[in-house]
Amino acid sequence: MAQQSPGSPFVSLAVITGVIAIIVGAFAYTGGWLSPDRLSGAKLVEALTPPTGPALGHRRNHAKGICFTGQFEANGNGTALSKAQVFTAGQYPVIGRFNFSTPDPNASDATSRVRGLGLQISTPNGDVWRSAMIDPPIFPVATPDAFYALLQASGDKNPDAMKNFAAAHPEIAAFGAWAGSAPWIDSYAGDTFNGLNAFLFVDASGGKHAVRWSLKPQAEAKALSAEEFAKLGPNHLAEEITARVAAAPQRWTMVVTVADPSDPTADPSKAWPAERQSVELGTLTVDKIQAEADGPCRDINFDPTILPTGITVSDDPFPAARSAAYAKSFALRMSEEKNYPRGDASQEGTQP
Numbered sequence: 230m231a232q233q234s235p236g237s238p239f240v241s242l243a244v245i246t247g248v249i250a251i252i253v254g255a256f257a258y259t260g261g262w263l264s265p266d267r268l269s270g271a272k273l274v275e276a277l278t279p280p281t282g283p284a285l286g287h288r289r290n291h292a293k294g295i296c297f298t299g300q301f302e303a304n305g306n307g308t309a310l311s312k313a314q315v316f317t318a319g320q321y322p323v324i325g326r327f328n329f330s331t332p333d334p335n336a337s338d339a340t341s342r343v344r345g346l347g348l349q350i351s352t353p354n355g356d357v358w359r360s361a362m363i364d365p366p367i368f369p370v371a372t373p374d375a376f377y378a379l380l381q382a383s384g385d386k387n388p389d390a391m392k393n394f395a396a397a398h399p400e401i402a403a404f405g406a407w408a409g410s411a412p413w414i415d416s417y418a419g420d421t422f423n424g425l426n427a428f429l430f431v432d433a434s435g436g437k438h439a440v441r442w443s444l445k446p447q448a449e450a451k452a453l454s455a456e457e458f459a460k461l462g463p464n465h466l467a468e469e470i471t472a473r474v475a476a477a478p479q480r481w482t483m484v485v486t487v488a489d490p491s492d493p494t495a496d497p498s499k500a501w502p503a504e505r506q507s508v509e510l511g512t513l514t515v516d517k518i519q520a521e522a523d524g525p526c527r528d529i530n531f532d533p534t535i536l537p538t539g540i541t542v543s544d545d546p547f548p549a550a551r552s553a554a555y556a557k558s559f560a561l562r563m564s565e566e567k568n569y570p571r572g573d574a575s576q577e578g579t580q581p
């Protein structure tokens with residue numbers, strides 16, 4: 230058989246066909262077409278969608294929120310654990326977003342007990358650290374598959390669906406106990422926000438330290454009952470934080486808890502023992518609030534796998550699953566921009 234020379238049109242065609250096949254295969258894999266049972270970002274986002282349909286143009290979860298800017302002032306303590314520039318003593322600019330967990334951007338603030346904070350810190354070396362934290366001390370379930378099952382059970386018409394889910398996922402009891410007893414804090418400024426997922430801090434010698442991080446409020450928390458909180462009004466959180474920050478900057482201390490080798494790093498439904506070493510890394514200062522419609526957080530995807538050199542993911546399966554879901558949600562909301570006009574005055578303050 231005649232040999233094809235490397236420059237022959239047949240060889241070029243074969244190479245092009247091969248490259249196209251690889252690209253199509255990669256899309257098919259990423260889109261989940263080759264493995265319909267795989268938990269994709271699209272499946273997770275679909276499971277988050279209410280029966281009435283999504284709020285077009287908005288985040289598919291934590292849809293009601295408000296932007297802020299400020300800075301993170303590192304105290305230098307973190308340099309023993311991580312070589313990330315963000316822990317070298319100094320001030321670094323921040324863009325963030327206060328929010329709570331609902332797919333409905335018009336939901337009343339009393340709808341959800343779970344509040345969140347999206348955070349992006351940038352450093353002069355070009356690194357960016359993104360994180361999205363919530364106020365419960367633990368996540369309801371141990372794995373992304375269990376979270377998907379929880380979303381399905383909560384939307385199931387079968388009255389026993391949640392009971393069956395809880396029987397199969399007993400870890401949810403600890404979250405249920407928190408949700409049933411934790412006070413409703415009157416302000417984002419008084420809330421603690423927890424990263425819950427475990428990450429690895431990598432120090433200058435290459436040593437790895439499993440950690441979870443939190444933001445602890447410097448403002449005093451005012452604890453209310455659900456009824457007292459509901460009386461404050463449907464848009465209290467955004468209105469209150471806007472007025473509060475206009476009067477004075479608000480601060481949180483960033484703390485990391487360092488795991489012992491025996492602590493579970495792959496299961497955010499399990500708290501680590503209270504006596505674990507904790508290190509204060511610095512202070513987050515929020516000094517400006519802006520409505521989301523026109524604010525700097527609007528087009529940020531607070532993907533928890535966007536990490537600076539010196540922080541990596543651990544064996545915790547959530548950040549990868551979250552990354553896929555956030556990317557899907559981000560792509561959808563960006564393509565629906567016309568449904569959520571920028572600079573809509575009616576959204577100022579109340580419908581950020």
Ligand code: HEM
Pocket residue numbers: 273274277287288289290291294326327328344345346347361362363368373376423424425426497529530531547550551554555558559562
């Ligand atoms: C598999 C589990 C999870 C799924 C499927 C999920 C899904 C989502 C989605 C789709 C969004 C909207 C993203 C966007 O459009 O930018 C979102 C936002 C958010 N999630 Fe998750 N999430 C998960 C776990 C978590 C965990 C463990 C935390 C906290 C520890 C968390 C905290 C947040 C926060 C604070 C936001 C709002 C961020 C922002 O302001 O943009 N989520 N989530």
